[in-house]
Amino acid sequence: MFEPEKFIEEIEPQVKSIVGNNRVVAAVSGGVDSTTAAALMYRILGDRVIPVMLDTGFLREDEAESVRLMLRDIMPLKVVDMSQKFLSSLEGLKDAEEKRKKFRDLFYTAISEIIKTHESKFLVQGTIAADWIETQGGIKTQHNVLVQLGINTEQTWGFSLVEPLADLYKNEVRELARYLGLPKEISERQPFPGPGLLVRCVGALTREKLKITRKSNKVVESLLEPLKPSQYFAAVFESNFGIDQRLSEILGDEIHVYETKATGVKGDVRSYGKMASFSLRNDYKEIREVSRKITSGDFTRALMRVWKGEGNYTVAIRAVNTEDFMTADILELDTSVLTKIAERLAMIPGVGEVVYDVTTKPPATIEFE
Structure with a gap:
C-alpha cells in the first residue's frame, strides 16, 4: 500500500x-x-x-x-x-x-x-x-x-x-x-499528454485540425466530466475512408477503413495500424464482440459511428477507466449521451463525422498517437 x-x-x-x-x-x-x-x-x-x-x-x-x-x-x-x-x-x-x-x-x-x-x-x-x-x-x-x-x-x-x-x-x-x-x-485531473493536442491531431498536423481538436476536446471534457472516467478526450483525423468488403460481409455491416492510422499495442509491442468504424449499436456485449473481431487482424482501433454529416474531419470520442494506465477498459456510454455529445460537436465548422472509440487497451493505446 x-x-x-x-x-x-x-x-x-x-x-x-x-x-x-x-x-x-x-x-x-x-x-x-x-x-x-x-x-x-x-x-x-x-x-x-x-x-x-x-x-x-x-x-x-x-x-x-x-x-x-x-x-x-x-x-x-x-x-x-x-x-x-x-x-x-x-x-x-x-x-x-x-x-x-x-x-x-x-x-x-x-x-x-x-x-x-x-x-x-x-x-x-x-x-x-x-x-x-x-x-x-x-x-x-x-x-x-x-x-x-x-x-x-x-x-x-x-x-x-x-x-x-x-x-x-x-x-x-x-x-x-x-x-x-x-x-x-x-x-483528480485527467491525464494530459506532454505533447498535448499534438497527439490528438491524428496524422498530419495542420492549424485547422488543431483548432477543431481544441474545440472538440472542450466539448467532450465538459459533457463527460460528471461521469468521472479515468481519461476522456477527443481526437481528430481526416474523414477519408474506403469500404472493407470482407469485414462488411463477416459483420453484416458497412465497415469503413480510414486512411489515417493510429497507435496500438499488440503482444506488448507497438502496432501502428488501421482504424475501422461500424454503425451505431446499443448492446455493449455486441459492441465489444464487433470491436474484438475488427482488432483481431491489422486494425488497432474499432470505432462506432454516432453521427455523419458533410465536413472533412472525423472526431473520435475516447473515454476509458483504468487503475494504472497499463490496461484500460471502455466506458459504456448510452447512445443518448453519445448523441448529445455528437450534436454539440457537429456545430464545430469542419466536423463531418463523430465516432466513439470502443477499443480497450490493449489492443489500442489510450491516446491515438
Missing part, C-alpha cells in the same frame, strides 16, 4: 544529495504528474525550485492561465509562450513517432535555454512508471523518457534530470498530490 508520507521521507534525502544547494527548474505541463513532481520538489527545496510551463501551442483552451491560477497559493508558475516556434516546426508532420520525437527535441532545447537563464543545471519532470515502461517496450516514445533510453541529457542539452516520481503509478501520484495539498482540480 502506497504511503505518501513515507515516500517523501525516503525521497527527500535522495533529492538533496543530487541537487545540493543548486537551483532547479521544474517543467509543468498542467497534468497531474508534472505538477505533482514540481510541488513535491517545492516542498523539499522551497524557492530554489523554479516551476515553468511552456505554452507549446498544443495546450487545451486557456490551459496555461488556468493552471497558473490554480497553483498561485502553492508555487509561482512562470508561463513561457513558445507556441509559434512549435507550430511552425511541427506543421505538416504525419508519422506519430516522428511528431513525438520532434516535439521532444523542441521541448528540451527550449527548456535548456530556460535552465541556463536561471543558472541551473537540473530539470525536474514528472516521468512515472507507465511512461518509461511503454517507451522501453517499444509501444510509443513518451516525450519525457530520456535517461531510460540511454540519452545523455547533460551532453545533449546541458542539464541533469531529476525524476522523483519515476517508480510511481498514476493512482499513487494522485495520492501524493492529495497529500501535498494540491487542489482537487489538479489531483
Whole structure:
C-alpha cells in the first residue's frame, strides 16, 4: 500500500544529495504528474525550485492561465509562450513517432535555454512508471523518457534530470498530490499528454485540425466530466475512408477503413495500424464482440459511428477507466449521451463525422498517437 508520507521521507534525502544547494527548474505541463513532481520538489527545496510551463501551442483552451491560477497559493508558475516556434516546426508532420520525437527535441532545447537563464543545471519532470515502461517496450516514445533510453541529457542539452516520481503509478501520484495539498482540480485531473493536442491531431498536423481538436476536446471534457472516467478526450483525423468488403460481409455491416492510422499495442509491442468504424449499436456485449473481431487482424482501433454529416474531419470520442494506465477498459456510454455529445460537436465548422472509440487497451493505446 502506497504511503505518501513515507515516500517523501525516503525521497527527500535522495533529492538533496543530487541537487545540493543548486537551483532547479521544474517543467509543468498542467497534468497531474508534472505538477505533482514540481510541488513535491517545492516542498523539499522551497524557492530554489523554479516551476515553468511552456505554452507549446498544443495546450487545451486557456490551459496555461488556468493552471497558473490554480497553483498561485502553492508555487509561482512562470508561463513561457513558445507556441509559434512549435507550430511552425511541427506543421505538416504525419508519422506519430516522428511528431513525438520532434516535439521532444523542441521541448528540451527550449527548456535548456530556460535552465541556463536561471543558472541551473537540473530539470525536474514528472516521468512515472507507465511512461518509461511503454517507451522501453517499444509501444510509443513518451516525450519525457530520456535517461531510460540511454540519452545523455547533460551532453545533449546541458542539464541533469531529476525524476522523483519515476517508480510511481498514476493512482499513487494522485495520492501524493492529495497529500501535498494540491487542489482537487489538479489531483483528480485527467491525464494530459506532454505533447498535448499534438497527439490528438491524428496524422498530419495542420492549424485547422488543431483548432477543431481544441474545440472538440472542450466539448467532450465538459459533457463527460460528471461521469468521472479515468481519461476522456477527443481526437481528430481526416474523414477519408474506403469500404472493407470482407469485414462488411463477416459483420453484416458497412465497415469503413480510414486512411489515417493510429497507435496500438499488440503482444506488448507497438502496432501502428488501421482504424475501422461500424454503425451505431446499443448492446455493449455486441459492441465489444464487433470491436474484438475488427482488432483481431491489422486494425488497432474499432470505432462506432454516432453521427455523419458533410465536413472533412472525423472526431473520435475516447473515454476509458483504468487503475494504472497499463490496461484500460471502455466506458459504456448510452447512445443518448453519445448523441448529445455528437450534436454539440457537429456545430464545430469542419466536423463531418463523430465516432466513439470502443477499443480497450490493449489492443489500442489510450491516446491515438
